[in-house]
Amino acid sequence: MATTALVSVRHSFTTRPSFTITSGTVDFVLGGRKFAFRMKPSFPKTLSREFLLVDLVSNLDQLAESKEEVLARVRESVASYDAVRRPRLRRAALEYGNVRTKKFFSEALNADMAPHVR
Numbered sequence: 001m002a003t004t005a006l007v008s009v010r011h012s013f014t015t016r017p018s019f020t021i022t023s024g025t026v027d028f029v030l031g032g033r034k035f036a037f038r039m040k041p042s043f044p045k046t047l048s049r050e051f052l053l054v055d056l057v058s059n060l061d062q063l064a065e066s067k068e069e070v071l072a073r074v075r076e077s078v079a080s081y082d083a084v085r086r087p088r089l090r091r092a093a094l095e096y097g098n099v100r101t102k103k104f105f106s107e108a109l110n111a112d113m114a115p116h117v118r
Helices: 047-057 067-079 085-096 098-109
Strands: 018-022 027-028 034-039
Touching: 047 067, 047 085, 047 098, 067 098, 085 098
Parallel strands: none
Antiparallel strands: 018 027, 027 034
16 A cells, blocks of 8 residues: 655746655755655554554654653553553554664553563
8 A cells, every 4th residue: 555645836947856865765855845755664554543653652753742741641542552452552563663662662561561560
């Protein structure tokens, strides 16, 4: 499944767009504005709440919000997960999360199991 976006852009023959291509990312500058296109190595066929939570934590460094506040709210959300959703979240973290994300969810999911261990 591929996702594309169609954007209407005015063409100017006096300026040329510039591209920077690095592994998995294409940075595109046009009209003084910078656009970044990132290729995901894997993406689920259907979006789930669990995938979106994993993706949020994986891309935490790109948010303007306080990282600590976001992580605290994610921990609260994980704590409210029932026995059916916890395995789904663990699987999504393992399949789609980066190393930091996998560690975060491993700790968050195990926090309720052993509250005296920290």
